[in-house]
Amino acid sequence: MRTITWDDERDCIVMIDQTKLPAEHTTYHAETVPELIESIEMLRIRGASGLGAAGAYGVALATRRNDADDFEAFVDAVATDAEAIATARPTAVNLSREVDSLRGVLRSCTSIPEARERTLAAAEELADVDVARNKRLGEHGAELLDDGDTVMTHCNAGALATVDWGTALGVVYSAQEAGKRVDVIANETRPLNQGSRITTVELQERGVETTLVPDNASGLCMQQGMVDAVIVGADRVVLDGGEEFGDQGVVFNKIGTYKHAVLADRHDVPFVVAAPHATVDTERSADEVEIEQRDGDELRKIYGTQNAPPETAVYNPAFDATPMELVDYLVTETGVYEPPLDRAAFEAEADRATP
Amino acid sequence: MRTITWDDERDCIVMIDQTKLPAEHTTYHAETVPELIESIEMLRIRGASGLGAAGAYGVALATRRNDADDFEAFVDAVATDAEAIATARPTAVNLSREVDSLRGVLRSCTSIPEARERTLAAAEELADVDVARNKRLGEHGAELLDDGDTVMTHCNAGALATVDWGTALGVVYSAQEAGKRVDVIANETRPLNQGSRITTVELQERGVETTLVPDNASGLCMQQGMVDAVIVGADRVVLDGGEEFGDQGVVFNKIGTYKHAVLADRHDVPFVVAAPHATVDTERSADEVEIEQRDGDELRKIYGTQNAPPETAVYNPAFDATPMELVDYLVTETGVYEPPLDRAAFEAEADRATP
CATH class of the missing domain: 3.40.50.10470 (Translation initiation factor eif-2b; domain 2)
Incomplete structure (x- = not known):
């Protein structure tokens, strides 16, 4: 499996839990933004490109866990989450860069359903691009x-x-x-x-x-x-x-x-x-x-x-x-x-x- | 206390057990030559000069744990022990060198009691010399x-x-x-x-x-x-x-x-x-x-x-x-x-x- 990807059934991020290697080969489901940030901080997911993908999927996750009534409040809430994800670790450029890229996608959306669909599609595309360029x-x-x-x-x-x-x-x-x-x-x-x-x-x-x-x-x-x-x-x-x-x-x-x-x-x-x-x-x-x-x-x-x-x-x-x-x-x-x-x-x- | 020295009461070597640091500050008594060799191998005692002292005290220990009836058999038995101590670790020159120095002392002795007394005195002197030269x-x-x-x-x-x-x-x-x-x-x-x-x-x-x-x-x-x-x-x-x-x-x-x-x-x-x-x-x-x-x-x-x-x-x-x-x-x-x-x-x- 990929190091990090989207679990359609549980509608959340799933990643190989690298803190458990080499003793256990297990996965971890990040169901919420705080769980993703914890995973980044404790290095369940790591590496420049791995963090880039985590950032992109993270914004998609944020759109699915925020359910504000109006779109403006929704965008503000997702932006707050995105900022927290982008700064979870400082050195790898990819984390903040891919979060920024997804923020761009978000800005071009006009409704909550559209934002949810297009951010996830963008994260999936970014993950595919990572594999192809590697x-x-x-x-x-x-x-x-x-x-x-x-x-x-x-x-x-x-x-x-x-x-x-x-x-x-x-x-x-x-x-x-x-x-x-x-x-x-x-x-x-x-x-x-x-x-x-x-x-x-x-x-x-x-x-x-x-x-x-x-x-x-x-x-x-x-x-x-x-x-x-x-x-x-x-x-x-x-x-x-x-x-x-x-x-x-x-x-x-x-x-x-x-x-x-x-x-x-x-x-x-x-x-x-x-x-x-x-x-x-x-x-x-x-x-x-x-x-x-x-x-x-x-x-x-x-x-x-x-x-x-x-x-x-x-x-x-x-x-x-x-x-x-x-x-x-x-x-x-x-x-x-x-x-x-x-x-x-x-x-x-x-x-x-x-x- | 010194890192390694002689315990007069128990008539054996006593050393700080460095494998237990930093959690425990304890000593280990090497009562036999195999216990000393194990201590060298597992790094209870280590460092070039520490190993030199261990080698010298080791020969003294060997004279006290071998009780052959005649002096020639005693010298042979101590020589076998000395060889095993000298080769317990290969890289630090001091271990084999100080064992050799004690072998020289042994060769100049003519009785078991004299060998026991003079090898221990030589080991003690060598330890004192180590501190002074450091x-x-x-x-x-x-x-x-x-x-x-x-x-x-x-x-x-x-x-x-x-x-x-x-x-x-x-x-x-x-x-x-x-x-x-x-x-x-x-x-x-x-x-x-x-x-x-x-x-x-x-x-x-x-x-x-x-x-x-x-x-x-x-x-x-x-x-x-x-x-x-x-x-x-x-x-x-x-x-x-x-x-x-x-x-x-x-x-x-x-x-x-x-x-x-x-x-x-x-x-x-x-x-x-x-x-x-x-x-x-x-x-x-x-x-x-x-x-x-x-x-x-x-x-x-x-x-x-x-x-x-x-x-x-x-x-x-x-x-x-x-x-x-x-x-x-x-x-x-x-x-x-x-x-x-x-x-x-x-x-x-x-x-x-x-x-």
Whole structure:
């Protein structure tokens, strides 16, 4: 099944509950907007494209749970819900962007029934677009891989981070479809372990030979020549690096991505970012991107066991910033780009990518 | 109390049980050689100097638990035990080295009572020497730190990795004694979390402001200018880098150390290795050092909870190799050295360091 979709029978959102992996493969039904927001905050649904779809379906859900008498009050109520959904997590651009896109649909409606029908249709279309563009992205990226390569990946930028197919792992799946054998080294990705809990599961389901390593071991793996390419996804790509990074652009992705880019650079291992144009933010500079800080208890406790003294101060950023100078290839649904990017040409490609 | 010492009343080894931290502060009595070996394997006692002391006390323990009738059979039995202790973990040089040193004591004895008395006295002396040299090391290293500095450290190279005072953290404690305020950023240090479970505990007990970070966040911390120096210990320092690293020497230390050295290099943060001469192996080249591989269940399960599918392949090396070109300062009990090392001069210093 898709990572997130609409349950017609129960008239609500249904998603794979990623907090339960790898022990349980279950789904969660978000029947209300607060249940969806909780699901986003606790990472039942996650990943840039996954969050984009959650945002779009969320607006559709809001239209079905608000039953104001007149249309104006209805639109106001849905707008309030939409704002709460859009800001549930700050770093991935897709969440607020797809909520905005659905707000646009809502503004063009003139009745409650029309709004309910058209927002759901728009969310479904957006989900279909996500899968189609991930497949195109995967096919472009697969050209970078040779039969027998081993790819290191960080966190989960697979089917479970999108509606389906994935971005970084989509490249691996497309290579596999093209008849190439590609093995994967999956970093555990502390503190939420999406590499060990999620990436391993979906790779094994698709028959990809997978080796799990602690994040600390990835440098040794590169030093020992075990890695032919590092491929990661992105939560937000900005083309304006701001004060710190200048005009080269920056990739915001799961914490630890930057370290792997630096190590790949030292070991001449190609560092590949796989992200659809929908993840590219052409409006903000790196300075304006908020890096989400998460609860210190994610480190103080692991699976309920005390992992550090309870009063310990914790710095727990969820994302980091990788300057484009460390990125060898940026793969989108329109092709493979080698930074430094020609910004005007790249933005033109983004327009071409719009479905 | 010391991390490991002799319990006169029970006539056996007593150690802080580090597997129980941070939830419980308890001790474990190793009454037999198999109990000591189990304690080394499961990391109740750990750290290069801690393992050295465990090896020495272990030989003393072996003399007290073997009661052969004639001295020759007694020596053979103790030698068998000593060999098993020396090889309980492969990477830290101190374990086999201090067992060897006690074997030398044993060879100079002529009766069972003499062997029992003199091996225990030698182990006690070795423990005292460890504390004294760590304090000298700390004083040398403290000269590298300024009031107000923040030190990042990896794993635990503190009092709990030695008999007392520590190496990397000994530098922090010595700076504190000299009236400087030094804060610490402690990396969690997956997969065994000695940073979060152990380093935080001993730093808090000594009033050092400590912030715990996931290993993945350490690159962002350096990028954001939060780190004035990275200070780590060493399990083994070799002066001959072998085929891969040439004549520059290599530091073997907890997995992840190499990544931090590469990042510190990129960000011009001084990378400091604090290790007594007893940790320097002048005989072997880097090629001859075995990197311990640990059980994959350390990643598949965390605190008993399934963290990855049970059949997942895991690569779980306990140590990695950092070439000396990435080390800005090597601090020992004889002073502060700036690589590249003058090997002859450094070895002469090592001779001077011998108590």
